[in-house]
Amino acid sequence: MIRVRDLEVNFDFPVLKGVSLDIEDEEFLVILGKSGSGKTVFIKTVVGLIRPNRGEVSIDDISVTNGEPKELLKARKNIGFVFQGAALFDSLTVFENIALPLREHFSLTKKEIKDKVKKSLELVELEGVEKLYPAQLSGGMKKRVAIARAIAYEPKYIFFDEPTTGLDPETALKITKLLKDLWKKIKGTFIAVTHDFGFTEEVATRIAWLKGGRFEFVGKVNEFKKLDVKEIQAYFVKTF
Ligand SMILES: Nc1ncnc2c1ncn2[C@@H]1O[C@H](COP(=O)(O)OP(=O)(O)OP(=O)(O)O)[C@@H](O)[C@H]1O
Numbered sequence: 001m002i003r004v005r006d007l008e009v010n011f012d013f014p015v016l017k018g019v020s021l022d023i024e025d026e027e028f029l030v031i032l033g034k035s036g037s038g039k040t041v042f043i044k045t046v047v048g049l050i051r052p053n054r055g056e057v058s059i060d061d062i063s064v065t066n067g068e069p070k071e072l073l074k075a076r077k078n079i080g081f082v083f084q085g086a087a088l089f090d091s092l093t094v095f096e097n098i099a100l101p102l103r104e105h106f107s108l109t110k111k112e113i114k115d116k117v118k119k120s121l122e123l124v125e126l127e128g129v130e131k132l133y134p135a136q137l138s139g140g141m142k143k144r145v146a147i148a149r150a151i152a153y154e155p156k157y158i159f160f161d162e163p164t165t166g167l168d169p170e171t172a173l174k175i176t177k178l179l180k181d182l183w184k185k186i187k188g189t190f191i192a193v194t195h196d197f198g199f200t201e202e203v204a205t206r207i208a209w210l211k212g213g214r215f216e217f218v219g220k221v222n223e224f225k226k227l228d229v230k231e232i233q234a235y236f237v238k239t240f
């Protein structure tokens, strides 16, 4: 379980104004909010990539925010992160991209690494691409490789920053289905940030709506739909 308490992040202005949330094991939480509302900042702070000005995050009772590098490293082994836009290393092959976190943070043999890379590529339904470079992949394939990299070491919590953004509608639907199947198959805890309500309706077991630096709503999809707020109606407008 991830516990977030009173999280405040300020840059030149306040982005998160004291947010609290419990993320339960094995849920598929979708965080909605308009562009610039602080969704990426929120998940990056939860995984320890951004230091908050105030507040606490703990992941299975390991504190992410107390500043102890050892603790943070321990928590990180349980976290996968798929960045907005994939963030693959262009100079590394698909195999090397996926193997990198396995080599850096786990003591595994060459064979174990090879097997884990193979297994994670199978899980994202992308096989035989180990030797290709990111420049040789389509946008949808890059997303799949980024997902494979995040699941290769079998973390308990996986964060997805805008998993369907920037893809054509058909590819976006395929990624949506892939994440839904993957979540069922590996029984992980998935946390995704998006504007894509089609994706949200398909996968979310719970929604958290970020607005004005706070969670304005946390609950089920059907309860969210019932809220009589103009901004929410905008989420239902199909973008394709
Ligand atoms: N490292 C940073 N330094 C300064 N300001 C930042 C930094 N990261 C984010 N911000 C600002 O914080 C605000 C929230 O940014 P964030 O990237 O979390 O938005 P978002 O909800 O993810 O938007 P989008 O949907 O467009 O990805 C923005 O105004 C952004 O400019």
Ligand SMILES: [Mg+2]
Pocket (backbone or CB within 6 Å): 039, 040, 041, 084, 161
């Ligand atoms: Mg973002």
